[in-house]
Amino acid sequence: MTSSTTVGGSDVDPVSLLLASAREESVPEEFRVTGVMMQYYFVCERELWFLSRDVEIDRDTVSVVRGTNVDDTAYSEKRRSMSIDGMIALDLLDDGRVVEVKPSSKLTEPARMQLSYYLWYLKHVAGVEKEGVLAHPRERKREPVELTEEREKKVEEAIRGIYEVVTSETPPPAEEKPYCSSCAYHDFCWSC
Amino acid sequence: MDRNYHVFSAGRLERQDDTLRLVTEDGEKKYIPVENAEAVFLHGQIDYNTRLLSFLNKHGVAVHVFGWKDYYAGSLMPKRGQTSGQTVVEQVRAYDHPDRRLKLAKAIVEGSIHNMRTNVTYYAGRGHDFDEVIEDIDAAGERLESVTDVNEAMGTEATARKAYYSTFDAILPEGFRLDRREYNPPPNELNSLISFGNSLVYANCVSAIRATALDPTISYLHEPGERRYSLSLDLADLFKPVLADRVLFRLVNRNQIGLEDFETELGSCLLTERGRKTYGKAFEETLERTVEHPRLNRKVSYQYLMRIEAYKLKKHLLTGEPYEPFKRWW
Numbered sequence: 001m002t003s004s005t006t007v008g009g010s011d012v013d014p015v016s017l018l019l020a021s022a023r024e025e026s027v028p029e030e031f032r033v034t035g036v037m038m039q040y041y042f043v044c045e046r047e048l049w050f051l052s053r054d055v056e057i058d059r060d061t062v063s064v065v066r067g068t069n070v071d072d073t074a075y076s077e078k079r080r081s082m083s084i085d086g087m088i089a090l091d092l093l094d095d096g097r098v099v100e101v102k103p104s105s106k107l108t109e110p111a112r113m114q115l116s117y118y119l120w121y122l123k124h125v126a127g128v129e130k131e132g133v134l135a136h137p138r139e140r141k142r143e144p145v146e147l148t149e150e151r152e153k154k155v156e157e158a159i160r161g162i163y164e165v166v167t168s169e170t171p172p173p174a175e176e177k178p179y180c181s182s183c184a185y186h187d188f189c190w191s192c
Numbered sequence: 193m194d195r196n197y198h199v200f201s202a203g204r205l206e207r208q209d210d211t212l213r214l215v216t217e218d219g220e221k222k223y224i225p226v227e228n229a230e231a232v233f234l235h236g237q238i239d240y241n242t243r244l245l246s247f248l249n250k251h252g253v254a255v256h257v258f259g260w261k262d263y264y265a266g267s268l269m270p271k272r273g274q275t276s277g278q279t280v281v282e283q284v285r286a287y288d289h290p291d292r293r294l295k296l297a298k299a300i301v302e303g304s305i306h307n308m309r310t311n312v313t314y315y316a317g318r319g320h321d322f323d324e325v326i327e328d329i330d331a332a333g334e335r336l337e338s339v340t341d342v343n344e345a346m347g348t349e350a351t352a353r354k355a356y357y358s359t360f361d362a363i364l365p366e367g368f369r370l371d372r373r374e375y376n377p378p379p380n381e382l383n384s385l386i387s388f389g390n391s392l393v394y395a396n397c398v399s400a401i402r403a404t405a406l407d408p409t410i411s412y413l414h415e416p417g418e419r420r421y422s423l424s425l426d427l428a429d430l431f432k433p434v435l436a437d438r439v440l441f442r443l444v445n446r447n448q449i450g451l452e453d454f455e456t457e458l459g460s461c462l463l464t465e466r467g468r469k470t471y472g473k474a475f476e477e478t479l480e481r482t483v484e485h486p487r488l489n490r491k492v493s494y495q496y497l498m499r500i501e502a503y504k505l506k507k508h509l510l511t512g513e514p515y516e517p518f519k520r521w522w
Binding site for chain 2: 054
């Protein structure tokens, strides 16, 4: 993966492009990454491309509905939602930690990266260092997530990767993954 | 997959609490489970009010209306459903690009010819001598490869279809004669049956397209605006041999529909209400049949095949991945 990209004839690192966009500095091209985009990048790059192009499919699929329910009801007493710069939407617990609630621990690493991205964003854009907690209320599991140097690097690599995916003319080819069958795009990808 | 409900009698369709109720002219009440309805097909004279429309809208149920002489009159589509400007833009781009449009039109004809041929070889395997017809169909298929515009593609489809229809007289018993394919109005029993089946396939394609964000009026083989939902005409061509024609052969050959199920008046010949009921029931049973899908690795209903086709087209338009037309594989 390249560490920089060409925008309007000059090399711009997507990470600086993102930071500049977030700080509302003038940029050759807006580049925004939401938490969901970060998560999708680790789940399925093809789905990320679909998301970036508003390729919507059957929103009434069961798993989509389930995720939404867990999101709305879990910890409702103890958390408040915050949207920052219209780019990231995070939930703060009453102890100040950032919490990300997921219905199951099946796709932990993508969820961890989404949360890490929030922490990275808070640190680099807002100048606040926070700790995170990944929660699976159905399974009564919680996991602290800290923004280590290694994680920061991974977040930045992912931002560059996301940039490549969303600026590409065509989506990455379909790739069979264990969770394809529960994806809303399953039939879209595999009907051929 | 959600089901279609057909209303053949005259009466009133209304919302009764949280369900759909049909009150026929003689006061009989029937209930239609709205929860698992994909669409309601109205074949008779039906009264309804806006309260009913809001209710159907809420449940995402389409209404397909068949009017005078059972022609497709139109659809009331639920507001809910997919909309995507991006999809429509890509649909138009492909239409406006002569090479891309031609490629899609040819693919549709290719699939359509394949599916007609499959019916002919099926009956050839049951004692009919269709060698010449198969040669004619194959010749049309070969000619298709070199056509350079959409009209020519349409022409090869017509040639293949003519050869295909020539087998109907042999497949069907005495009394059912095509002579030539005519509609608007259909002059005889067989033409009438073909028209009725085709209109059901067409309406089901309208429903399938609705489930995607595709614009039903932008098409590739047929000219957009030729009729209202020309994209449905495109997709329906692929499915007519598999759905409409097979149902027709089965019902007529098993004597479930006979010449007595038609009414002739003023140069047109139409199915009676009983005939339409029989056909409608068999057609719905066919839609519910399933087949193992080689790529999805599960069984899918014939009805879902139309949805898949809409997905495939949409995917091609948005990603540039090639579109392979539906070809009966079983």
